[in-house]
Amino acid sequence: MNLIEEIENITDKCISCGFCESVCPTLGASQYNSVFGARGRVILADFALKNPDNDLELGDSFYSCLDCYACVNVCPAGVNAGVVSELMREFIVTGERGKKNPVAALIRESIMEYESPLGLKREAAEWADGISFQKSDTVIITGHMYQMMPYTRAINRIRKHIDESVVKNVASAMKNHISLIKLSRHFYDKKLKENMDADLRNIVAMLKKSGVEFGYLGENEPYPGMFLYDLGYREDFREYAGRFYNFLKENGVRRVITVDPHTHDLLLNGYPEYVPGFDIDVVYYTDLLDLKYRKFNDGITIQEPCHIVLHNNQFRALDILNSITDVSMPERNGKLNMCCGGPDELLFPDTAKNVSMQRYSELKEKSENVVTICPLCYNNLAYDSKVKDFSQFVKEMVID
Amino acid sequence: MQKQETDAISELISKLGNKKILTTKEELIPFMKDASYITGKLPLAVCLPDNAGDISTILSVCNNYRINVTVRSGGTSLTGSSVTDFNGIIISTMNLNRILEINTSSRYAVCEPGVRIDLLNQELKKCNFFYPPDPASSRASTIGGSLSTNAGGLRAVRYGATKEWVLGMDVVVPDGHIIRTGEYTLKRSAGYDITALMIGSEGTLGVVTKAILKIEPLPEATAKLIAFYKDIESVGKSMNSIKSKGITPLIAEFMDLGTINSIRKNMEIDIPEYTQFLLMIDVDSPEEGLARKIQNVKSILEGFTDDVTVITDQNHMDRIYAARKGAYSALLDLRENNHQLVVIGDVIVPSSELASTMKEIAESINNDGMKATLFGHIGDGNIHANIFMDNTDEGRKKMEKLQMDIARAAIRHRGSVSAEHGIGTEKNRLLYEEYLERNSIYTLEIMKSIKKVFDPNNILNRGKIFYESD
Structure with a gap:
């Protein structure tokens, strides 16, 4: 089945009932401009494929999808509008139809050249300064997610003052002078960097205390290629993932400990599809924690990570939180979970912000204390100090 | 685009700003579809107002320039009501989506048309109350849309359709005036009941911007x-x-x-x-x-x-x-190929006539050589025949014949051609047939006269309820 057939195979099942729009986070965040909602994306994809002569600007609709898969969980016909968006991004990348997004193209270039979407290198490993790791065939893979957040926040602060068309023009120009991406290294949110570095250190400390033996590849740890996968550069991803896998094998890695849901989902489900013979075990760090905790009496609510609950993955984080405190689940939870908006932060910061503010107020209705279990969620929802990353919240509860 | 259309859209953009007026093709394409099998025309523009004043401005401008206007909220119509067959603009009321008040002692809730029905019920549940009209699409469908079609749903056997649950509303009429119909009271005997007239009028008379709805305590x-x-x-x-x-x-x-x-x-x-x-x-x-x-x-x-x-x-x-x-x-899974469409019927008969009507419907399906499945709200006599139609001219003709055969069966058994989905553009002929069979075509003429009073320039939801060629 070629790409077009694959997309049509899904869109042909859609009756346009609109159930998906009722849970699609980006629709309301875009003032109900339907092309930024799940049903609109399916209709647009169907139209674009059936009317090949049209010169449509397809990109923004599909790039703005958060890939949270909330849509498929309410669709009576089992249509996954999230997958339609993923495939359409792949289709746009082929250049057959629609314009490529210059920011996406710039990110792709940076990953292929520097193994980092923002050209980070040493910066991605600074959090581990002073920590000693063992030599082991198990390594922690940070996925660079915690590390990138302070940089994207600072970049978005600048972007707010620049017209979107200028951003796209600058991105187009930078693509041909890719070394300029390294300028990103100088723009970061200092406080957020301190928080994120502390979170990673907390994770390492808790794993060590649980008796887990593992190493860390330091600044040699490559970014795992999430953006290539998410932005539709699947053939590039195939090549890149092969490189990543070979690097792990050359370093004798047999098992990886992931610390964010996006990297976890990618290595667990994406890599085996793209890397023949992928034979590395993937485990989420919360599942290795074996600690005693104090009770937290005030209760919390949590932001579940879409890449765990909506992508059919599992982890023990919720069990741990339940053992520490009363967890009031938000109105939309589990298979109806609402995304934090994080995945749109680089390309559609306004949409990301609108989604995150809506989710933040929903969470706050349940409890003052919010625990996130993903660096993107934390970055997008931490509007006050009562929002904490799992690693911070749980570390504070560990009995020494 | 003709000059008056270009001028009207320019004026809309200058008055409401370009964020509320969509004009690029990729933004307009999604508005060519609703939950029916009907694909509408590409609108000239889509307006995203967020208050009654905006809607008043839009209608006033369109009335001046004689631009056709189609109104839409959740886009869950099963009869093509939320797409347009005419050159014109679409107004989406989805940004008017606030629940303004819940009053449990006086038993009402006030909300805007873009509030989804399930969301309203989610809020009401917190006070142990609910809003009974319950169309199957309630996850996505809205108060505005359900008022416009007099939606029924699964609970209609006990609670009746939407018309039983609306006390009043604010409406913008085509010349831009904002009018109030009804009040917050459970009873009111004060002149013509314009509220009742608006319900089920499928957006042909005005645009609802606020509704006062009756609510009930939840069953124990x-x-x-x-x-x-x-x-x-x-x-x-x-x-x-x-x-x-x-x-x-x-x-x-x-x-x-x-x-x-x-x-x-x-x-x-x-x-x-x-x-x-x-x-x-x-x-x-x-x-x-x-x-x-x-x-x-x-x-x-x-x-x-x-x-x-x-x-x-x-x-x-x-x-x-x-x-x-x-x-x-979910019935899409039963299609023989991806090009088949599922067309849902919506006839109703008195409950006591149900079994015999169903038998006749089954015979019609058989005689017409069509594939169809049946489900419905048996408690109130509402039968939905879901017809699998080949998306060809011949397939469409066969589907229309079967729709007519089923409609005639319902009419014979003292029923109606539409119980809760409205007429839209899909059932114009069936509506005519119903009144023809009852020897009461004049009723349709009265309806058209009422439409003229509200909308003398005929700009609003053209082709809905009454057949009109482009």
């Missing part, structure tokens, strides 16, 4: 009984027997085997092999009387079938309820 305890049958007559007899014994269920739904198969997995119940139809009855009672109520209904059902399943687990009941609500969309 509920249970679901599912009975299985080999023939439709026994289903009809079961239902008649329940109602004759003075029991009015909360929900009373039937499904044929095709429908059952499309949602079988999601219902998570054992279904006997012989099953051709099932009947789903929800009952309610104060907590202490529920067991007795279940037993009463079960005994009645067992007079007509050997197999009755009782479900009291709320989560399981919710899952079955959700599966039934998704039945129309």
Whole structure:
């Protein structure tokens, strides 16, 4: 089945009932401009494929999808509008139809050249300064997610003052002078960097205390290629993932400990599809924690990570939180979970912000204390100090 | 685009700003579809107002330039109501989506048209209340859309359709005036009932911007009984027997085997092999009387079938309820090929006529050589025939003939061609047939005269209810 057939195979099942729009986070965040909602994306994809002569600007609709898969969980016909968006991004990348997004193209270039979407290198490993790791065939893979957040926040602060068309023009120009991406290294949110570095250190400390033996590849740890996968550069991803896998094998890695849901989902489900013979075990760090905790009496609510609950993955984080405190689940939870908006932060910061503010107020209705279990969620929802990353919240509860 | 259209859109942009007026092709394409099989024209623009003043401005500008306007909210119409067959603009009311007030002592809620029905009920549930009209699309459909079609739904057997639940509304009429109809009171006898006139008018008279809705306390305890049958007559007899014994269920739904198969997995119940139809009855009672109520209904059902399943687990009941609500969309899985479309019918007859009407409908389906499945709200006599149509001229003709045959069966049995979906552009001919058969075409003429009073330039929702060629 070629790409077009694959997309049509899904869109042909859609009756346009609109159930998906009722849970699609980006629709309301875009003032109900339907092309930024799940049903609109399916209709647009169907139209674009059936009317090949049209010169449509397809990109923004599909790039703005958060890939949270909330849509498929309410669709009576089992249509996954999230997958339609993923495939359409792949289709746009082929250049057959629609314009490529210059920011996406710039990110792709940076990953292929520097193994980092923002050209980070040493910066991605600074959090581990002073920590000693063992030599082991198990390594922690940070996925660079915690590390990138302070940089994207600072970049978005600048972007707010620049017209979107200028951003796209600058991105187009930078693509041909890719070394300029390294300028990103100088723009970061200092406080957020301190928080994120502390979170990673907390994770390492808790794993060590649980008796887990593992190493860390330091600044040699490559970014795992999430953006290539998410932005539709699947053939590039195939090549890149092969490189990543070979690097792990050359370093004798047999098992990886992931610390964010996006990297976890990618290595667990994406890599085996793209890397023949992928034979590395993937485990989420919360599942290795074996600690005693104090009770937290005030209760919390949590932001579940879409890449765990909506992508059919599992982890023990919720069990741990339940053992520490009363967890009031938000109105939309589990298979109806609402995304934090994080995945749109680089390309559609306004949409990301609108989604995150809506989710933040929903969470706050349940409890003052919010625990996130993903660096993107934390970055997008931490509007006050009562929002904490799992690693911070749980570390504070560990009995020494 | 003609000059007056370009001028009108420029004026709209200058008055409302370009964020509220969509004009690029990729932004307009999604508005060519709703939940019906009908694809509309590409609109000239889509307006995204967020208050009544915006809507007044839009209508005023369009009225001046004679630009056709189609109104849309959740876009869940099954009759093509939310797409346009004419060159013109679409107004989406989705950004008017606030619940303005909930007053449990006076038993009303006030909300804007873009509020989705399930969201309203989610809020009302926090005070142990609910808004009874319950179209199967309630997850996505909105107060505005349900008022415009006089939507019914699963609970209509007990609570009736939308018209029973609206006290008043604010409406923008085509010249831009904002009018109030009705009030916050449960009774009112003050001149013509314009509120009633607006409900079911399918957006042809004005745009609702605020609605005052009646609300009810939630039933205390509920249970679901599912009975299985080999023939439709026994289903009809079961239902008649329940109602004759003075029991009015909360929900009373039937499904044929095709429908059952499309949602079988999601219902998570054992279904006997012989099953051709099932009947789903929800009952309610104060907590202490529920067991007795279940037993009463079960005994009645067992007079007509050997197999009755009782479900009291709320989560399981919710899952079955959700599966039934998704039945129309799930039927797509039964298509013979991807080019087939599913067209949903919506006739209604008095409950006592149901079994005989169903038999005639089944014969029509057979005679016309079409594939169709049947489900519906048996408690109020509403039958949805879901016709699998080949997307060709011939396929469409065959579907239209079957729709007409089914409509005539309903009319013969003292029923109507549309129970809760409205007429849209899809059922113009069926509506005409109903009044023709009743020897009352003049009723349609009166309706058209009313339309002229509200919309003398005929800009609003053209082609809806009354047939009009482009």
